[in-house]
Amino acid sequence: MKGDHIGELEELVLLTVGSLYEQAYAVKIMDEIKEHSNRVIDVTAIHSVLRRLDKKGLVSSEMGGATADRGGRRKRFFKLTKAGRAVLDDTMAMRMNLYKKLPKLTFSSI
């Protein structure tokens, strides 16, 4: 079903939206991702992912107040929805479960 599964980039953006809490708009998300994972992602790609997440109901958005810079254009701020939060929780839990299953022994050999 739509929304059940999200891609790697979608997950990254979703996490960043959550972590930026009320400050998440595309440029900021881009900067944040660059800072944390050193990945340079095109702002248009971020927009595209955000639209997809919005369509899947994982984030919601509203326009902020008018700004003086950027030609007076407003920013669109994104927030995690409940469903988005649930998807993140599920993904993290799934990863942890799998991670815990890594045999301890192999650490010595790796």
Next chain:
Amino acid sequence: MHPHPPKWPDRFLSWYCNPELLEDLQGDLHELFYRTYDAGQQRKARWLFSWLVLRSLRWSVIKRQKQHKNSLYNMTWNNFKIAFRVLWRDKVNTSLNLLGLTIGITCFMLLGTHVRQELSYDHFHSKKDRIYRSWLKEDYGEGKVFFNSETPLRFEDLFETEFPAVETAVQYRTVSNLVGRGENRVNEQMAIISPEFFDVFDFTVAYGNQEQILPDQNSLILSERYAQKYFGNDNPIGRTLGIQLGSEIRDFTITAVFQNMPYESSIKFDMALSNAINKDIYGERTLNAWFNIAPETYVLLREGTSITAVEDKVQDVVMSYLGEQVTRGQYQIGFQPLTDIHLNPDIPQGIAPVSNPQYVLILGAIGLLVLIMACINYTTLSAGQSLKRTLEVGMRKVLGAGRGTLIQQYLSESILLAFAAMLIGTAIALLIIPTFNRLAGTEILFTFEWWHLLAYAVIGLLIGLIAGGYPALIISGFKIINVLKGSGRSVGGNSVRKGLIVVQFSGHRLPHQHHAHHEATIGLPTGKRPGLRLQGSTVCAIVARS
């Protein structure tokens, strides 16, 4: 000065972007622009901005035209949906109609492909407008006329030396000889051609000696088909094949392999020798003879010259050579365009096969008639069935449907049916082409090209409109008052339907007419003396004329 992002990309963005998404997207791009700009990278900022505008151009961002979608698109879609349901409900009638249309389309496709093929003969040569085949007509009066498109051996040299407008002249002749050594010898048809042959015609050397395909009189070239036949997957270049010439078997070295010649070519061969070999076969007298004919001679004119320049000079040249033997006008040399050869029965057949243009015309007409008859068939059947639709039409009219809307809806039905029939008919045509070729002795080859899709769409639409036009008119013409009173007489004029049926039956007679026509000509012009081509294991096949 206050910096500003590049104007045109900015406008472009505002133009294509969905207004709901525009503000923040544009804002973000502007923010990035200023950030880069303030960091001192003015050029990069502009460049980046334009690039990002382009990158933003995605399906999910593009402005949708909602207005458009609501009316026309929905109505059409709705019409087709209803048409499909109606057709599905009355399966017997639908399959009858579909069958009729399918048969019509299948015939049309087969005959159409055949006709197209006949008409496109030799049209693939890029120099086709400059290539002519020469003919020779000796007219000594009192019915003593010798008219041939095979010409004396010396014509090639004659054309090249005496006529400046001629760029190249080439010979083409076919002979049969035994190929191979030892027990397994096969009689093969082979061509004897001038070495410049491939420069004049658009046949392609697949591999081997590209510059000079036939360097000397011991060279032999093969088609890919024959290379496969004689050498399998080995490389045949440099290998030899024995060919019986007269009493000796001579070894020929394969110098090149050419791509198989297309079906729509008057000139077709699978192996060819150089005409340098003529020296070894013929004596001096034959080589220089004016009254012995053997090869077809093709000329390639120089660019910008016309054939009349050659034709005007012919008699002067002939008289300078033959002034003592013939009088002016007795020995005529003429030229025929390459693309004219296949469908011109007025010039005698040489080596290249000639079709009767009348048959092509008749076959085309039959194809078209069968298609029209299929349309008429649909028209009469649906007009007859229109009574069933009375209530439906009455109901729609009561609910406010206009006549135009109703016509649109019934046309959707016939167009839908026509497209279905097109699909099935094409599939059937493709399937039965091999059988058809065997029965009719044709060699139809269907090759797909992209413009066919457009042609299909147009033909499908036309069939739908022609076949469904009349029923749509009469069905939509029902009067509400009659429908509600229950006196549902079919409205359409009976005379129209009767007329259509008459046309259909007279159409059925046509194939018989064509058959009778076919029987009448036996393929040889009667009352003329035939020339005999003596062929066998000797190369010296000269057309004998008693």
